Amino acid sequence: MKQTPTTLSVPAPAKLNLFLHITNQRSDGYHELQTIFQFIDLSDTLEFTLTDTDEIRVTQQNAHSTSEIIEEKDNLIYKAATALLPYRQAPQGIRIKYEKRIPSGAGLGGGSSDAATTLLVLNELWQCQQSLEQLRAIGLKLGADVPVFVNGTAAFAEGVGEHLTPVSPNTPWYVVIKPNAHISTAEIFSHPDLTRNTPTLKISAALEHGGHNDCENVVRALYSEVDQALKWLAKFSPSKLTGTGACVFAEFPTESEALAVAQQYADSTAIFVAKGMNDNPAHRVLQELTF
């Protein structure tokens, strides 16, 4: 049996919304959705080290490589660690260094995944003894996408993303384009032209036929870069938006077909190939350790 190392390195994968329907707007303004979340093998890496001080310290290892610098206390990693403090049984602080590879604010859920990995790891390191259900509830307060990463399996999600039914969609290769646009979720959800009453789907229909992304029309109209990326990708395979964007994706049966398409894109820094995954690799890493 393996022992827990002093420093623990754990991945935080990105997600795609394979479709996203908006079925209702609640009286508090929030929108009820139906979506399928699947993970992809593009991940941030979080490195956890217990310390003898009482502090939570969060630092980015590759700050130079991302356009957005996140203040420590605004970071979802810091917020997730703070949310677990009331349950901490171990008298130790934590230093978390993270390496970002998932573009931020891109509909790939990177911040949410970082938060979920933090909850899962600190629950063990700090002996918080919270069940997955309790961690999902803590995560939901940090963002609607956090519970699916905590749960750890691809899921059909309803409500604002908290009602999760595990599913196993196909795991193709994806080509993902990151158009040069930073889209605020709030801007899209408050837009008057947004489709807000798509009929609800049964889970079997969602798995068999999929669906479209109800945010796509509004995002395309506001951001020509997204519109152009969707059109370019659609020449090869049907293209879709993930979340509220800005990333768009299309599926391919093999890695070589996906790579052949990606190589034709003019800006090689704004396109990547990733494999669909139905399990969050953070869970696998934690299961291999003894706490």
Ligand SMILES: C[C@@](CO)(OP(=O)(O)O)[C@H](O)COP(=O)(O)OP(=O)(O)OC[C@H]1O[C@@H](n2ccc(N)nc2=O)[C@H](O)[C@@H]1O
């Ligand atoms: C739409 C999704 C699908 O995965 O995508 P992305 O953020 O990944 O693009 C998520 O549910 C996003 O959830 P979350 O990340 O929690 O949204 P936030 O940024 O906190 O939301 C910003 C604002 O958008 C509105 N909002 C958000 C989610 C929702 N289901 N209905 C809403 O009306 C609310 O006004 C909220 O204050």
Ligand SMILES: Nc1ncnc2c1ncn2[C@@H]1O[C@H](COP(=O)(O)OP(=O)(O)O)[C@@H](O)[C@H]1O
């Ligand atoms: N660790 C983090 N990684 C990415 N974004 C973060 C993080 N902590 C806070 N944020 C904030 O959350 C916002 C949404 O990030 P993210 O979850 O990556 O995108 P999206 O919600 O579009 O999928 C970012 O614009 C950023 O300001």
